[in-house]
Amino acid sequence: MSEILFDRIALIGIGLIGSSIARDVKKLGLAKEVVISTRSLETLKRAEELELGTSYVASAAEAVKDADLVIVSVPVGASEAVAQQIAPHLKPGAIVTDVGSTKASVIAQMAPHMPESVHFIPGHPLAGTEKSGPDAGFSGLFKGRWCIFTPLEGTDADALARLRGFWEALGSMCDEMDPQHHDKVLAIVSHLPHIIAYNIVGTADDLETVTESEVIKYSASGFRDFTRLAASDPTMWRDVCLHNKDAILEMLARFSEDLAYLQRAIRWGEGDKLFELFSRTRTIRRSIVQAGQDVDVPDFGRHALDK
Numbered sequence: 001m002s003e004i005l006f007d008r009i010a011l012i013g014i015g016l017i018g019s020s021i022a023r024d025v026k027k028l029g030l031a032k033e034v035v036i037s038t039r040s041l042e043t044l045k046r047a048e049e050l051e052l053g054t055s056y057v058a059s060a061a062e063a064v065k066d067a068d069l070v071i072v073s074v075p076v077g078a079s080e081a082v083a084q085q086i087a088p089h090l091k092p093g094a095i096v097t098d099v100g101s102t103k104a105s106v107i108a109q110m111a112p113h114m115p116e117s118v119h120f121i122p123g124h125p126l127a128g129t130e131k132s133g134p135d136a137g138f139s140g141l142f143k144g145r146w147c148i149f150t151p152l153e154g155t156d157a158d159a160l161a162r163l164r165g166f167w168e169a170l171g172s173m174c175d176e177m178d179p180q181h182h183d184k185v186l187a188i189v190s191h192l193p194h195i196i197a198y199n200i201v202g203t204a205d206d207l208e209t210v211t212e213s214e215v216i217k218y219s220a221s222g223f224r225d226f227t228r229l230a231a232s233d234p235t236m237w238r239d240v241c242l243h244n245k246d247a248i249l250e251m252l253a254r255f256s257e258d259l260a261y262l263q264r265a266i267r268w269g270e271g272d273k274l275f276e277l278f279s280r281t282r283t284i285r286r287s288i289v290q291a292g293q294d295v296d297v298p299d300f301g302r303h304a305l306d307k
């Protein structure tokens with residue numbers, strides 16, 4: 001059992017990410033009280049059945065009262081609505097953070113509503129799966145994973161250090177970044193891979209009508225890897241696309257250009273070009289594996305806190 005880091009934590013949104021945080025907080029004893037609130041009463045009831053917190057309230061405003069740490073874990077498009085609901089009820093000195101996959105838009109939605117008396121520190125744990133909802137979370141999700149903060153100018157150093165300490169207690173490695181830079185980096189390493197997966201699985205599904213069930217029947221592991229990403233939550237990914245539009249479009253333009261290069265090399269039988277690219281990318285995979293960042297979803301257990 002670790003030490004208590006916050007007396008009262010409020011979790012707004014209790015899906016995959018919120019419930020994984022709740023499980024770690026409970027397991028490690030990081031808070032005296034964990035108040036949970038979420039939009040649907042059905043999910044709230046499920047959180048209670050799973051005993052994820054110490055109290056369960058229907059309104060976000062009620063949940064944040066007296067909370068020292070507020071973690072907003074909702075689809076990024078709901079950030080402003082949540083900020084509006086909680087703002088008048090936040091305790092002076094409280095730390096308010098989020099876990100959204102995009103950062104500039106979350107800041108634009110939330111920061112204007114935050115009272116000066118609280119510390120608003122946007123965050124993003126780079127850990128997750130294609131699943132969603134409170135049953136999908138698990139203890140240890142964040143272990144060995146990066147958590148990126150995109151602090152606003154003038155952020156209180158002690159508050160940032162406390163939030164960092166919290167994520168480190170969950171096993172994360174922490175870093176800081178400018179929100180625009182975060183959004184560009186994440187566009188290429190996370191958002192594009194999901195968009196490409198949605199696209200290829202959609203294309204295969206369209207072909208299915210032509211080839212009957214062959215696409216699914218003979219799908220090799222490469223295609224199956226894409227289907228895992230393409231099974232990710234539609235609301236969450238719709239919001240990511242809408243709220244990181246510029247960076248995603250910039251990376252998609254670059255991606256399409258490079259795909260055209262590949263297409264041309266195939267058309268003209270330029271094997272040397274194909275070989276050069278495929279060798280370069282193979283080196284990248286090998287360096288990721290060496291750095292221990294190759295954890296596929298089925299292997300998460302290896303990193304779980306309970307092992």
Ligand SMILES: NC(=O)C1=CN([C@@H]2O[C@H](COP(=O)(O)OP(=O)(O)OC[C@H]3O[C@@H](n4cnc5c(N)ncnc54)[C@H](O)[C@@H]3O)[C@@H](O)[C@H]2O)C=CC1
Nearest residue numbers: 013014015016017039074075076078100101128129132133
């Ligand atoms: N799924 C993943 O792998 C990762 C997701 N994220 C980010 O974490 C956030 C949450 O994602 P998940 O936990 O995966 O989603 P989820 O779909 O599992 O859970 C979302 C939760 O938010 C609640 N919610 C939705 N709209 C709400 C509103 N207006 N007010 C209050 N609660 C509301 C839902 O009831 C649910 O409890 C998103 O912003 C996502 O971009 C970050 C890292 C990884």
Ligand SMILES: O=C(O)C(=O)Cc1ccc(O)cc1
Nearest residue numbers: 101125126127128129130190
């Ligand atoms: O399931 C996967 O492979 C992921 O990439 C999970 C993920 C989704 C969104 C994020 O912002 C961070 C991590």
